[in-house]
Amino acid sequence: MSARNQTPLIAVLVVLIIVAGVGGYLAGSSAAPTKTVTTTVTQSATVTMTKTVTTTVTVTPQPKKLKAAWVYVGPIGDYGWSHAHDVARRYVEQLFRDWLVTGYVESVEEPKVYDVIKKLIDEGYEVIFTTSFGFMDGTLKAAKEYPNVIFFHCSGYKRWDNMGTYFADLYQLYYLNGLMAGALTKSGKVGYVAAHPIPEVIRHINAFALGVKEVNPSAKVYVVWIHAWYDPPKARAAAESLIAQGVDVLAFTEDSPTVVEVAQEYTSRGKPVYAFAHYSPMLKYGPDAVVSGQLVRWEAIYADILAKIYSGAYNTTNLRNVDYWWLLSEGAVDLGADFGVPINPKFIPVLKNITVTERITGEKMSVYDVVMLRLNQMKDPRPAFDPFCAVSEPILTQDGKVLVRPGQCLTHDDLWNMMVFVDNVVGSIPAG
Amino acid sequence: MNDVEVNKSLFLNAHNLSRPTIPLLRVKGISKRFGNVIALDDVSLDIYDGEIHALLGENGAGKTTLANILYGIYQPDSGYIELSGRKIKLGTPQDAISYGIVLVQQYPMLIDKMTVAENLALSIKDLGYLSSVRKIYGLIREISIKYDISLEPEMIVSNLSFSEKQYVELLRALILNAKILILDEPTTMLTTYERRKLFVILRKLIDEGRAVVLITHKVSEALEVSDRITVLRRGAVVSSRPKSEYDYNELVKLIMGSNVNDVTPVKYIHRQRSAPPEDVLVIKELNVANDIGLIAVRNVSLSVKAGEIVGIAGVSGNGQKELAEAIVGLRRVRSGRIVLSGVDVTNKEPYERIKNGLAYIPEDRLKYGIVGEMSVAENFILKNYKAFSKLLFINMRKVMDFASKNIDLYHIVTRSPLERAKVLSGGNIQKLIVSRELGLNTKVVLAHNPTLGLDIASAKLVHNELLNVRDRGAGILLISEDLDEVIKLSDRILVMYRGSIVYDVSRDKLSIGDIEKAMLGLLNA
Amino acid sequence: MPEVRLLRRYEVSNKLRIATYIVSFILGVILFILVEIAYGADFNDILFKLFIKPITSYEDLKVTLRYFIPVGITSLGLLITYRAGIYSIGAEGQLVLGSIFVAWVAYSFASLEKPISIVMALLAGVLGGVMWALIPGVLKGFLNVNEVLTTLMLNFVAYSLTDYLIYGPWRSPKSFNFPLTEPLNESYIIPTYMGVSIIGIAIMISLIVIINVIIKYTSIGYEIRAYGYNPAAAYAAGISPRKVALLTFILSGALAGLAGALQLTTVHYRLGPKPWSVSESLGYTSIIAAWLSRLEPLAILPASMLLAMLINGGLNIKASLGQPEGIVNLMNGIILITLVATEFVLNYRVVIKLR
Structure with missing residues (x-):
């Protein structure tokens, strides 16, 4: 319900960004993409964005309709990844109802994506979003074969003239969750139920651990791998084994509310275990246990891409360097146990009562205030903070090596390749 | 249990019928073809209660086909069957059982790992499956004692000998209270002693007013135990008369027909050896x-x-x-x-x-x-x-x-x-x-x-x-x-x-x- | 009350059998169309996109053929084990192992030129499948361990092995640490002609002919058939159950491994990101194809074609008609059940009597 109430607000925001983006593109002509040749793709994309926010140009709708299709790896009712993308699809379909026609294909096995794309093209779709890493090769193959169709692939790294990539990353939110986890743990043991040992998950674990460390330097983050994106029984077993080791706060990467449910069960039995929702609003699965969580707003990215395609800013020749790496500042992700509930009200007084030293200014303030400060810093179009920037102390890895020197930040590529844990994580990365 | 009671009353009615005029079971003009093969050709015969009726013939003469028709497994292409003068239709074995006709198969289909009682409970549907095993225990004991059959309800079928398995089939017929029992080659597995024991049981059965149809290819057996003999050859009845009207040689000729000379005489010569062989x-x-x-x-x-x-x-x-x-x-x-x-x-x-x-x-x-x-x-x-x-x-x-x-x-x-x-x-x-x-x-x-x-x-x-x-x-x-x-x-x-x-x-x-x-x-x- | 009776049929001619299959397939299709109409789909749309396009569109034909080849080869292998009364469900794992072996050869001997590289790759796939099949084969032959359990579990072991390789030693340094291996060298890629693997089809058809001859006209086939129909009599006659178990597992493993090799060298070119990315779970689809063929090698052609068409049809339902996954399952269910029901109609005659 709260999500509904927020939609107009988001819509305004999104439209603003798009309008700005398109305007900026038209104003700055093709300057932005060509700039990318120098360093990494993402940085240039970010540059484009920051540059364009200021400019405003109105797009005049053209009579032509655009047909866009989404290819999902799971069923749209999975309450996780594919569900989140489909919510966004319906959102942009409504938003651009004058000129956008959408379609979707659910439960597509990854090796079959190429066959599915061909059939979609046969049905007249001009823009195709493929939303699983495993779709990468098939999408690229189709992109090369159909140069007149625009492709966008989510979470991959391969691009082509007519194929861009996009991703909304949650690491800032995991960091914010980590701040709260570090404050709330009594045992000094925080748990993380992790899906697969890939950089994305490792990055999230590290961001979470950095948050924990900032407010509770002695606390440790215990990691258990379940080697599955969706496996409720394994997630449950992992959560319970962590709790048995004394863990009292849990974060996770798995496409079901299982870990939240486990935390709620323990909490209602009088042994408080707290958890952070992942990807979707999960407050209702653990009203007493969910502190906060990570939410995604794919509609921000989709609206931007589609508007630019419609305006002609993106066409079948200039996508080779288009990579969306959208974070809090672009509104692609959000902090929350539910939409509109950044922190479960039950925990706000507790968090307000715990005082820590803010590490940049050295000021004493409540954890709640630190979280809000960081949230605002990262939401800023020019983020004033990043968890992977070392301020006065270096960020160290598990074996004591320096990961980030004081005054330095990790680059996009560093984050994409991350295969080591920071020093307060307990556990190893398998098969490295 | 109720159905068993019903059968009992049916059986009593049948017993009261006056014998020579109306046969208990009348087969009239039955023919049956399988593809191009004529298995039965216009077969007619009468079966009376209180008699053992031998169906005699070579393998392939059509005896088993006839038994299967009487038991409702096959339907005849033409002809009909009368029970106590009334035409009946035998579409399935269930029909046959409801008329009191039960076939005791030569190779009983039993589940090896189950007990005698469980097997019988499975094959006797009308008892109701869940409670039937217990009910059947008593019935098995009662009938075993009455007819001197050495079977216990809790015996596992895989431990039974061939002949004992056949007794399970006979028990089934008796639990169903058959008034016409058709036995398909029951003696092939039996020793002389066991065979005689079976014949005693059969005689007991007909004395109770039942009819027994004994399918056999052994002339001596037909002469030993039956009251009436019907000889089948190539699907046709060649003779059907009381036993007293036959002798051994005549029966052999009737069975073999023109093939009688094909039978190679066996020379059971036992040689004397000179050197001790290995x-x-x-x-x-x-x-x-x-x-x-x-x-x-x-x-x-x-x-x-x-x-x-x-x-x-x-x-x-x-x-x-x-x-x-x-x-x-x-x-x-x-x-x-x-x-x-x-x-x-x-x-x-x-x-x-x-x-x-x-x-x-x-x-x-x-x-x-x-x-x-x-x-x-x-x-x-x-x-x-x-x-x-x-x-x-x-x-x-x-x-x-x-x-x-x-x-x-x-x-x-x-x-x-x-x-x-x-x-x-x-x-x-x-x-x-x-x-x-x-x-x-x-x-x-x-x-x-x-x-x-x-x-x-x-x-x-x-x-x-x-x-x-x-x-x-x-x-x-x-x-x-x-x-x-x-x-x-x-x-x-x-x-x-x-x-x-x-x-x-x-x-x-x-x-x-x-x-x-x-x-x-x-x-x- | 009407009474329904089932009478067993004794002899069924092949003509009647084939005709019944065709009629029941058509019935299944009609039933599915009715369901679609009830669902609210447009009749012309269904007719065109599900029935006319798959036959007339070359693009659709390519999709069908791409599944036809691995399903055909793999189900042919399974057929051999089923003929021997051995119920292997391990083709999936053998297929995966075939692809792993091909990848291993391709990475180890990257400099080999065509056609030696291709021959090596295919042989490696066969070897991988055979080795994986020999595990349940030996367990069955020497220790009489139930093959259903071992083959099923080995499928999961094969997946885990792939996971180990794509997350571990074979993870491509260029894949940003995503679970992908390096793509095969160009010399290990089997060319297609106008998008169709002519080589794959040729291999499949010649294998069907060869297996048909082996099963029907050789002493090996004789042993397999005798053992499958009546293991007790075959054993008493001196046929070695060990030999039959090993032989059938080797043959079916070889074919599944070959299918895995073809999948890697003609379609996917690399392992990952999922352990079933190369096999596409077709090892399981092939079980259905093998049984639909009634274990007749020549009937593998229509049976695997049917399953390939069902895969393509499923994609058409989702991508062209825009319908959800549930409708695809419905179609598979309706078509397969009507075909299985055919068995029943062929074996029994249903007589309905009004009393």
Whole structure:
């Protein structure tokens, strides 16, 4: 319900960004993409964005309709990844109802994506979003074969003239969750139920651990791998084994509310275990246990891409360097146990009562205030903070090596390749 | 239970009918074809209560087809059936049972791992499945005592002998309170003693006012027990009269028709040997367990010489099956040795034994003798298919020639060598097996109930073949529940009782009385 | 009350059998169309996109053929084990192992030139499948371990092995640490002609002919058939159960491994990101194809074609008609069940009597 109430607000925001983006593109002509040749793709994309926010140009709708299709790896009712993308699809379909026609294909096995794309093209779709890493090769193959169709692939790294990539990353939110986890743990043991040992998950674990460390330097983050994106029984077993080791706060990467449910069960039995929702609003699965969580707003990215395609800013020749790496500042992700509930009200007084030293200014303030400060810093179009920037102390890895020197930040590529844990994580990365 | 009560009342009504005018069951003008084959041709006969009615004929004469029609398994193409003067339609076995007609099958379909009571509960649907096992316990005990049948409801079927399994079928008919019992070749598995016991039971049944239809191919049996004999030949009734109007020779002629001269007379000549021949099969202190791990063969030692037939008589279920399987290699031995022509083959694969000249005529032909789904021709080469192959390829033309030759030689009735073997009649299947096994270069033959269920002509042919192969110098171990057969063929006779050889006598010194006593464990040797 | 009775049929001619299959397939299709109409789909749309396009569109034909080849080869292998009465469900794992072996050869001998590289790759796939099949084969042959359990579990082991390789030693340094291996060298890629793997089809058809001959006309086939129909009689006749188990597992493993090799060299070119990315779970689809063929090698052609068409049809339902996954399952269910029901109609005659 709260999500509904927020939609107009988001819509305004999104439209603003798009309008700005398109305007900026038209104003700055093709300057932005060509700039990318120098360093990494993402940085240039970010540059484009920051540059364009200021400019405003109105797009005049053209009579032509655009047909866009989404290819999902799971069923749209999975309450996780594919569900989140489909919510966004319906959102942009409504938003651009004058000129956008959408379609979707659910439960597509990854090796079959190429066959599915061909059939979609046969049905007249001009823009195709493929939303699983495993779709990468098939999408690229189709992109090369159909140069007149625009492709966008989510979470991959391969691009082509007519194929861009996009991703909304949650690491800032995991960091914010980590701040709260570090404050709330009594045992000094925080748990993380992790899906697969890939950089994305490792990055999230590290961001979470950095948050924990900032407010509770002695606390440790215990990691258990379940080697599955969706496996409720394994997630449950992992959560319970962590709790048995004394863990009292849990974060996770798995496409079901299982870990939240486990935390709620323990909490209602009088042994408080707290958890952070992942990807979707999960407050209702653990009203007493969910502190906060990570939410995604794919509609921000989709609206931007589609508007630019419609305006002609993106066409079948200039996508080779288009990579969306959208974070809090672009509104692609959000902090929350539910939409509109950044922190479960039950925990706000507790968090307000715990005082820590803010590490940049050295000021004493409540954890709640630190979280809000960081949230605002990262939401800023020019983020004033990043968890992977070392301020006065270096960020160290598990074996004591320096990961980030004081005054330095990790680059996009560093984050994409991350295969080591920071020093307060307990556990190893398998098969490295 | 209610349905059983109903049946009882029906049965009482039938009993009250006046006998000679209206038969209990009248079959009128029944014909049945299977494809191009005429199985029954205008068959008519009357069955009266209080009588044992023998249906006599060769294999393939149509006896079993008629039984299946009376039991509702097949529907006749023409003709009808009357029960006590009323026309009835038998669409399924359930219909037949509801009219009090029950077939006691030759090879009962029982579930091996279940008890007698559970099997009966399964096959008697009207008792209601869940509570039926308990109810049936009482019924089984009651009927077993009444008719002197030695079966307990909690016995596991896999531990029963062939004849005991047949008693399970008989029990089923009695629990269903059949007023017409059709017994399909019930005596093929039985010893003389068991056969006589069965006949006593049958007489008891007709004295109660039931009718018994006894299907048999044995003339002597029909003459021994029945009140009325109907002779079937090639699907037609050739004669149906009271027993007193027949004699043995006439019946043989009626059964065989013009084929009577085809029966090769068996020359049961027992040769005198000059030099002491070698042992081709030696068994030393053999111990073999049955399926549930109990010792079924106890310290058996025996030897068979080249050119000799050693017969093992005994009531079935005394370890013969386990002994045979151990010799062939289908069952591991606990201890002891099996030596074939000087080669120790104890616990070796069947292949090793075949290589050393062992031929096997199994009791259970369908299970061990043929591959029913394969063609007749392919079954002829089951043991020596490699001899018909060159570079892995089987020379089908050679196989077909070989099959055709054997089909002619042994008068095997089949539409084509390419027909599936399982559609052949039991006798023809046995001829196929015998011709295959004895046609090889065999040194030792293990024949287990080789003429079980065969008609006169087929049985004689099998006997002839066994004698021929003996004359060619092979040693034969004949394990048979048919005492007449053992006595006719064997040079030496052993008796097996509870897993042991309890009697051993050469043919010139044998006493049938002692053998029968030994078979029943009454002889203290 | 009407009474329904089932009468067993004894002989069914092949003509009647084939005709019944065709009629029941058509019935299944009609039933599915009715369901679609009830669901609210447009009749012309269904007719065109599900029935006319798959036959007339070359693009659709390519999709169908791409599944036809691996399903055909793999189900042919399974057919051999089923003929011997051995119920292997391990083709999936053998297929995966085939692809792993091909990848191993391709990475180890990257400099080999065509055609030696291709021959090596295919042989490696066969070897991988055979080795994986020998595990249940030996367990069955020597220790009489139930093959259903071992083959099923080995499928999961094969997946885990792939996971180990794509997350571990074979993870491509260029894949940003995503679970992908390096793509095969160009010399290990089997060319397609106009998008169709002519080589794959040629291999499949010649294998069907060869297996048909082996099963029906050789002593090996004789042993397999005899053992499958009646293991007791075959054993008593001196046929070694060990030999039959090993032989059938080797043959079916070889074919599944070959299918895995073709999947890697003609379609996917690399392992990952999922352990079933190369096999596409077709090892399981092939079980259905093998049984639909009634274990008749020549009937593998229509059976695997049907399953390939069902896969393509499923994609058409989702992508062209825009319908959800549930409708695809419905179609598979309806078509397969009507075909299985055919068995029943062929074996029994249903007589309905009014009393």
